[in-house]
Amino acid sequence: MAAAVVKVLESEAAVAQKLCEIVIEKANAAINDRGVFVVGVSGGSAAKFLCSGLPSATTDWTKWRIFFCDERYVPYSDPECTYTIFKDGLVSKVPALANLIYPINTDITVEEAAEDYLKKIRSVLPGNDIPRFDLLVLGMGPDGHTCSLFPGHPLLKETSKFVAPIKDSPKPPPSRVTLTFPVINNAACAVFASCGAGKADILQRVLEGGDGDPLPAAMVRPTDGQVIWILDSAAAAKLKNVQKL
Ligand SMILES: O=C1O[C@H](COP(=O)(O)O)[C@@H](O)[C@H](O)[C@H]1O
Numbered sequence: 226m227a228a229a230v231v232k233v234l235e236s237e238a239a240v241a242q243k244l245c246e247i248v249i250e251k252a253n254a255a256i257n258d259r260g261v262f263v264v265g266v267s268g269g270s271a272a273k274f275l276c277s278g279l280p281s282a283t284t285d286w287t288k289w290r291i292f293f294c295d296e297r298y299v300p301y302s303d304p305e306c307t308y309t310i311f312k313d314g315l316v317s318k319v320p321a322l323a324n325l326i327y328p329i330n331t332d333i334t335v336e337e338a339a340e341d342y343l344k345k346i347r348s349v350l351p352g353n354d355i356p357r358f359d360l361l362v363l364g365m366g367p368d369g370h371t372c373s374l375f376p377g378h379p380l381l382k383e384t385s386k387f388v389a390p391i392k393d394s395p396k397p398p399p400s401r402v403t404l405t406f407p408v409i410n411n412a413a414c415a416v417f418a419s420c421g422a423g424k425a426d427i428l429q430r431v432l433e434g435g436d437g438d439p440l441p442a443a444m445v446r447p448t449d450g451q452v453i454w455i456l457d458s459a460a461a462a463k464l465k466n467v468q469k470l
Contacts, residue, residue, distance in 0.1 A: 229452040231432065231468065233461040237420040240457050244271075244418040245278030247453065248362060251414060255359040256288045263349055264360045265294040265404060265412075267372065268307035271364040274418050276314025286321040290349045292342075293327070294361055294409075295372040298335045298390075298400035301328065305398055335400045339390040342402055346388065355411040356387060361404075363417045366396060369427050369440030371417070373403035376440055380405060406444060413450045417442065420457040428456065429463040 234240050248264070255262040266275060297305045301312075308328035316322045327345045329338045350356040363371050373391050374380055383389050383405040391401045409415065419428060429435075431443045432454065445452055 226446055226448060227451050229432065229454055229467075231454045231456065231461070231464070233456050233458055235458055237457050240418050240420050240455050241274035241277050243455050244274045244362070244416065245282065247416055247455070248275065248279065248360065249282045249284055251360045252284050252289065256285055261288050261290060261349075262360075263290045263292070263358050264362065265292045265358050266307075266311065266362045267294045267364045268297070268305075268310065269364045269366070270420060271362050271418055272307055272310045272314070275362060276311065279315055280318035286319050287325070289322060289325055291322065291326040292346060292349075292358070293329065293402075294363060295374075295401055295403035296329045297398045298329070298331055298338060298402060299398050300331055303398075329402050335390040335392060335402065339386070339388045339402045343386075343388040355407050358408070358412045359414070361409060361412045361415045363409075363415055363442075363445065365417055365419050365424065365427070365431065365442040367423050367427055368395075369431055369442050370396070371442045371445060372409065373401040374406070374441040374444075377438070381441060381444065383407075409445055410447050411449075412447050414453065415445050415447055415450065416453040416455065417445075418455045419460045422459040422462065424460040425463045428454075428460055429465075432464060432467050 252262040296307050299305050301309050330341050346356050365371050387408045389405050394401050431440050
């Protein structure tokens with residue numbers, strides 16, 4: 226397991242640009258190697274960063290397969306729906322992606338939606354093994370959560386479900402669908418983008434440790450892959466020991 230790579234940049238705009246550069250680099254490498262790029266994307270600031278830079282990128286979009294690392298179980302018309310954020314911010318500008326982005330089904334129960342989502346992932350990554358994404362683009366909340374995996378929640382220990390429902394998310398909306406750690410830690414690469422002074426304390430705990438159980442974002446440690454953190458200087462302000470590139 227490789228140590229996390231931490232990149233610190235001056236501004237949020239620079240973080241967004243670097244994130245998009247890394248995603249395109251990984252995409253084009255995967256397409257060259259295997260003819261397909263399977264990526265998981267997140268909501269919140271990660272969605273904003275990706276939609277700001279990806280539409281103008283040079284890549285073979287027909288080879289992309291886009292899933293959600295987590296999704297809020299809300300109608301597509303709800304502004305909290307991450308799928309709709311990507312539909313408006315990316316797919317509307319890159320029509321080739323229209324059928325290559327995989328939303329959760331909100332016409333069924335959240336439990337059924339999680340099972341159905343694994344089937345969608347299996348349609349692209351077949352077999353019975355743990356699905357291996359080329360890249361997961363992750364965010365971290367100010368409590369240290371990532372995907373819809375929250376501190377102290379039993380889902381942190383989930384090993385049998387690769388995609389799980391959650392109905393008691395401490396951050397609204399309460400019902401969501403999320404990848405679990407077996408899948409997250411089987412990815413070839415996980416990249417976080419975090420900005421702002423509001424994340425500085427929790428980043429220090431995630432990246433430099435502390436007392437108690439590890440926070441969810443600190444549990445992202447792919448067994449055969451890498452973790453990259455892209456931070457702005459405000460978010461990185463309290464890091465003392467981490468080597469910053
Ligand atoms: O609720 C969520 O929050 C996290 C973190 O969002 P951020 O805006 O603080 O970066 C996000 O990664 C996740 O996808 C989302 O459902």
